[in-house]
Amino acid sequence: MGHRTPLYQAHLAAGAKMVDFGGWDMPIHYGSQLDEHHQVRQYAGMFDVSHMTVVDITGQGARDYLRHLLANDVDKIEPGHALYTGMLNERGGVIDDLIVYKNSSDFRLVVNCATREKDLDWMESQAGGFAVDIRERPDLAMIAIQGPQARPILEKILCGEGGNAIARLPVFGFENVGRWLIARTGYTGEDGAEIILPDEQAEEFWQRLLDAGVKPTGLGARDTLRLEAGLNLYGNDMDEDVTPWEANMGWTVDLNDQTRQFVGRELLEEQKARGHAQLLGLVLEGKGVLRAHQGVHVPGGSVGPDGEITSGTFSPTLGHSVALARLPAGTTGTVEVEIRNKRLPARVVRAPFVRNGKTVYKPL
Incomplete structure (x- = not known):
């Protein structure tokens, strides 16, 4: 039970x-x-x-601690606002994605249940040197x-x-x-x-x-x-071996303050300079259902799959299948997806697919 x-x-x-x-x-x-x-x-x-899992972060060092722990910067929001961010390891991989709620002097985090124990262990391990209290609720x-x-x-x-x-x-x-x-x-x-x-x-x-x-x-x-809505699911679209750049989470990384040395920053800066795979949307307008782990072939690519679907489903709102897929940088147009030993064409698009009940995706 x-x-x-x-x-x-x-x-x-x-x-x-x-x-x-x-x-x-x-x-x-x-x-x-x-x-x-x-x-x-x-x-x-x-x-x-x-x-x-709800975690309250209090103490005089709460702000400095979270500016070290998280890829996004809690200084960019005012009290009474929330921030979406990744909590990264030294390799830039996503330990978890979470929301931070900022009060005047303390913070509340909401993290995923499946990653609860490793999240709490990591938060504690990074708390040395900060006057901070970490309390699960x-x-x-x-x-x-x-x-x-x-x-x-x-x-x-x-x-x-x-x-x-x-x-x-x-x-x-x-x-x-x-x-x-x-x-x-x-x-x-x-x-x-x-x-x-x-x-x-x-x-x-x-x-x-x-x-x-x-x-x-x-x-x-x-x-x-x-x-x-084009929103990531931890464990499917990103994990400890995937960086925010590779998970369409670049907007949650704040590199503006050069003095803020958050965990994983060095690797993220290196990867940004050399290039990386991208998480893009796919739309299958014919029959079939896009599912996680199906291989994706890019025109002119290698013999094997060039990328992979991370999340896929039949879209009830659109009436056909959609997916998120990790693909080589710059992939556009049409790709082929391996479904039951067949290759079916799918369009590369910019997610989200639906927002506020309306179709919003744009072909790339």
Whole structure:
């Protein structure tokens, strides 16, 4: 039996099919992954993401510590804003991708559940010389509400201070309302919020969302939604042997302050100078489904595959298959993907594929 979130019984009551995910019992769907996907794109869905690991970073050295630990620079955001970044090893590989929430003097990180132990060990190992306290928060739950109607619904059911916060938050902004952290962030390519709240209040809040017409959404739809949005999944699109440059995460690397020697910086600067593979989008407009680990052949390339799909799926919104693939730098036009011993043509595009319910990808 895996770990269970405070919403485990609520999932069973909603008819969820439960699976093991990073050591947690989590809902893969509640009957129809397809319906849940469309619900988020067209109205509003909610996800139990309480399996994610919340870590509070406090102490006089918190800022300096995070400027050393992370590839993005926490100095580029004001308090009340969040930052997406990679936490790298000395080789520039991604130990994990995470979100940092910046308060006036302390910070909160949300990291992936499957990498929890190695993340915490790495954070502790890098804390020497910094006046910093690293505290995991297993007492907190996390619920994401996503879709075009997500924020209007939240404004109504939260009322008062919470409703006002939802109404005024900028994208990637957040506010602390009592013991709740309300953030305008998400993993679907739709507007919405992610709310971190005490465990004991999660079930009642989930029920209020249900009563307001928000449908529960499982891990299956979460994956098709994030891939349509061109968002990476740790362990698929990047890992400890892949650098941010190779994972389309260059925008999360801040090299501006020459005096900031964050972990992995030296290797990243070397790799940027010499060139590297790229993570690009693929669109298969014919029949077939793009899947992780399928080989990709570039015109005029080598005999074997020149690249590989890292994440692929059938896109419910577009009606055909899409993927992210690691390919040689500068790949454009049409490539061929190995599907069941056949080579099928696919177009190279710039992800995301879908944002706010609309097709947005551009051919390269």
